Amino acid sequence: MQIHPLIATSEELASLVDRLKTQPFIAVDTEFMRENTYWPELCLIQVASTEEAAAIDPLADIDLKPLLDLLVNNEDVLKVFHAGGQDLEIVHNLTGKTPYPLFDTQIAAMALGHGEQIGYSNLIESLLGHSLDKGARFTDWSRRPLDKRQIDYAIADVTHLATVFPKMVEKLRRNGRGAWLDEEMERLADPSSFAFEPEDAWKRLKLPSRNPAVLGRLKAVAAWRETEARSKNLPRGRIVKDDTLSEIVLHPPKTQDDLGKIRGLSAGWRANDIGARLMATIAASKPLEADELPDREPRRPGLTKDGVLISDLLKLLLKIRSKEIGVAARLIARSDDLEALAAGVRKDLNILKGWRFDQFGKDALDLVEGRLGFGVENGKLKMSRIAEAPAD
Structure with a gap:
């Protein structure tokens, strides 16, 4: 070469x-x-x-x-x-x-x-x-x-x-x-x-509260920080660190002079332009509407106590199957799909389509529907067929 x-x-x-x-x-x-x-x-x-x-x-x-x-x-x-x-x-x-x-x-x-x-x-x-x-x-x-x-x-x-x-x-x-x-x-x-808009920046942060007013300020202030960081070509943390941002949205300053009392901000914020822009952002923020509020457990279906146990069994099955076929478990299935299957979801799951269904989803479906079980034989874990899947 x-x-x-x-x-x-x-x-x-x-x-x-x-x-x-x-x-x-x-x-x-x-x-x-x-x-x-x-x-x-x-x-x-x-x-x-x-x-x-x-x-x-x-x-x-x-x-x-x-x-x-x-x-x-x-x-x-x-x-x-x-x-x-x-x-x-x-x-x-x-x-x-x-x-x-x-x-x-x-x-x-x-x-x-x-x-x-x-x-x-x-x-x-x-x-x-x-x-x-x-x-x-x-x-x-x-x-x-x-x-x-x-x-x-x-x-x-x-x-x-x-x-x-x-x-x-x-x-x-x-x-x-x-x-x-x-x-x-x-x-x-x-x-x-x-590509993501500054207005979506808050979704990447740890939520400090589920209060709509707090989340509204979080959305506004996170978007402001993103815009400032981009315009100055500085890391987000150089503008305001995440912990400081959470403190601001939880306990918003009443005046620009109060910015000098917030840990993580310099005293100069009491009177400079960036401090003024932050105060204007806080003042203009509005509580999140009900349809904007994030789920308590994003993308996760509601799991009962038994559902959690079923999800754990699916993870064990995934570990066994990935080892058997020599493929990383993450390529076969993600936790969200396993939890959805355990909760009763049967539509729009990748593990119930194509090669994933053939290699794992078929057994996973049999497990949650009672046709496949785990057992121990000679000190080794094995799967056993309890019943056959119904014909289409």
Whole structure:
């Protein structure tokens, strides 16, 4: 595989992209910094095919459009990532779209028995038999110039990815599990996962109360903080920490001067513009309407005491089945689906559809409907069929 020097000109990048367009897939990775900013600062992009690999410097005077177009508009080339959530977020921030079609090797690893969230180094060691150099992982990628070791370290991520991807695809093809991943990859590529309005920011916070007036202030103040953080490109916590935000909405200051008495805010908030904007936000907030109030247990059906026990049995069954077929339990079913099944829900559950039904849902349904039981034989837990499912 040809390894190119760091690409820092638009001409070099355009030439590279022209060649990558002809490939069936490319491996992609990014290096970024976000400790001191709201938006992740893209510092390096690495790409590789089976023939060549390169690192691209987005901090240089370079036009990234050809590469971004390849990622989000060219459906002939598959884009391969490992644990690509943050990489996809960066691309979405730049384009409003996500790479498509895509393949995430961490998700694929779940279908191949490597556990739920295997790290990249462990995956490479497992599939290629050698460990990665981790010496440059704490690099400040925003500093220039980057030395050869840093660039080699970054490029190695995609060269190894381009090597393991075909091996993983072949294993998935042999065991017939490739189609199992389609839904997961589509969900990962959904642009709505990376775009949310400031008005929804409160839903990501721990609720300090269920009082509609408090929640109304939480919604307003969380949206205000999100807007301030975005406009200043600062982490949310640099504007107001979560604990301080909860204190403000629980015990709202009556005057701007009172802001100086709140732990976590500086005395300057008594008279500065940001303090004035916060006070205006609090004053304009309104109690949440009844239809906006969150469920006490979001997305969870009401479980009786027996339902909780049934849910626990389903989790045990899931553990047994995932071990038997060598697939991470998280890929088969999520707790919400198990709790819904235990509560009597039978519609719109992923575990009652497709391969999940064949591999787990059928037994899960038999368990909750009394046709399957657990027993102990010779000190080992086993499942036993009590009755057959009724014919359709």
